[in-house]
Amino acid sequence: MDDSLRTSGIENIGKIYWGTHIAQLYDSVEDFFNISVPYIMSGLKSNELCLWIYSQNTSFDEIIKFLEVHMVDVDSYVKSGQLILIPYTEIYIEDDSFNEVRANRQWKHYVERALKEGYDGLRAVADTYWLEKSYYRTFERYENNIQKIIPEMNFIVLCLYDASKSDTLQIAEIIKNHSYVIIKSDDKYEIVKNVELLIKDRQLLQAHEYDRLKNEFMANVSHELRTPLNVILGTVQLLELKKTDVDIKEHKYIKILKQNCYRLVRLINNVIDITKIDADFYKIKKQNCDIVNFVEEITVSVAEYALSKEITVVFDADTKQKVINCDPDQIERIVLNLLSNAIKFTPAGGKISVLVHDKGEKIELIVKDNGIGIPKDKQKSIFKRFEQVDKSLSRHEGSGIGLSLVKALVEKHDGNIAVNSEENKGSEFIIGLPCNIQNSESEESWIVQSLLKRPEKIKIEFSDI
Incomplete structure (x- = not known):
């Protein structure tokens, strides 16, 4: 206002x-x-x-x-x-x-x-x-x-x-x-x-102004952090290229340094994007996308990483193809975020299922695990900003922005997200997206571009596991 x-x-x-x-x-x-x-x-x-x-x-x-x-x-x-x-x-x-x-x-x-x-x-x-x-x-x-x-x-x-x-x-x-x-x-x-109402109205306006200043500050700080972080990450990558000259111990430190750089990249990206969404400056770029094959590709690319944690990831769909109008980059980000959470909260020997259901006028994406689950009293707050189910950093680290951003990105697609969960039995995140199609759209360019960038995206999204 x-x-x-x-x-x-x-x-x-x-x-x-x-x-x-x-x-x-x-x-x-x-x-x-x-x-x-x-x-x-x-x-x-x-x-x-x-x-x-x-x-x-x-x-x-x-x-x-x-x-x-x-x-x-x-x-x-x-x-x-x-x-x-x-x-x-x-x-x-x-x-x-x-x-x-x-x-x-x-x-x-x-x-x-x-x-x-x-x-x-x-x-x-x-x-x-x-x-x-x-x-x-x-x-x-x-x-x-x-x-x-x-x-x-x-x-x-x-x-x-x-x-x-x-x-x-x-x-x-x-x-x-x-x-x-x-x-x-x-x-x-x-x-x-009415003095009471005048005070309340003024307080509300001040709250709006503080919120605007906060968003502006967060955006500026995040952009300022990106520059030195890019320098650090670039230096780490150069050291990796010369890893034959370093011993095993040094290589371990380089790996830790790189992972934490990715964690910072993820946090900064999330803060910038959530700030843009709050200010209504965030724009999505919709294109026609075969959502079934696209989500399957994302799942397959994550399966090997999950296997290293002794977790099985499977994909299934009730239709071979379904083209919808969406922003592929943001759909990929949504799915990777949910898979990252599923891997993080599923113990070794667990299973994660990624499902796609064609519901006619909408498509349903489901990420289901048999991990630790979410307590009933926490399920309503998990999509709130900076909320974490378990705030003990000794167990699972994170900023508490991820699911809030996922919900915002889903809503930018005119979709919705819900969760079904039972403690100690697992969680199921269900996304509903409208099945709209844009005429005369080529799909090839973004598919190639997305495939080239995916390994880096996985490293960033999975950096706090």
Whole structure:
């Protein structure tokens, strides 16, 4: 969410943040026009999509008339689509009743439309004059819920309430559910501030800013680490080429050094990619891929390594071929990560199965082992960032980023991932991917390139086993 300040157009409120929820208790239609017109004008001048939801106490023509008193180009804003005037029934009512789900869906639609059309966000006026007494409790609950949602959105809303229809209890609820409430006292407009909500909103914005700074810091540090690491890794590889000149002990140290370089490469790559995903800068490059043969090739390339750990890896599929549109590099990364975990947590003599099932509209990839399994109380948290089932580094090392990244990459493919596991019996990771196909796509180039890079990828992904 953008955390820049917006001009409210309301005297005594001044600049506000996205996510601000304002209310006005008005005595007359003229009262709410005095507040709503400059509020909407500020939005139009600030590149915001402006939505005015009117009730039975006014009309489209009357709103235009009041706006034209203060603006000369109202008609151009309406024609361009930046100013939208609609009756309350188009937001709040479904089947002749107030419907909270419809209202939330409509708000989300207009916020998304605003951003899609190049506006900074959505500014709305919503008159609740239509609200009948039978809906009061339901609407209060809705207002309370939406107050929790809008701080996450590029959205500002001014809710209008008829003071003559509101009793003391309802006024208290209005104050509770809004950051600011505008009331008229002695012919002057006064502002009642909900300090608790204002503090919470500011804390949320600060949290967003801290998160942005954290991501920026992690990305910068990760890139800075890559340069010296590449020098170290290059030096180690040169020493390996001259291994005839070193004794067995030195060769052992070189091997340890190289493995730990790969571990750092893996960690840095994961941190950079998870940071990009968080910032929505991560792009996948989809191509048509025979997923059955591709996953089989990955499995076969890992089998020899697993055998050195006395673990058997087998592949099986219920179809010979299935072409889907995906990013082969990222699918390979997903499968290698799951195989790395399976090998890490499966003792000698164990078995790992990689299965591909054709489910018609989706393909199912399964990595199954008979290792130590995952405790029931840990299964919900394994896809969370920096979570590890066993935090004892003496047993299994890792950053806790791997499965979080796997889940993010699967979701980038519009897929899903789930786990079935029983402690001391093994785990089964199930990935579902949509079976979409891109027309006229050559598969050969990425297959050759991927095969050439795979040994290095395996070394990196398996570096912390």
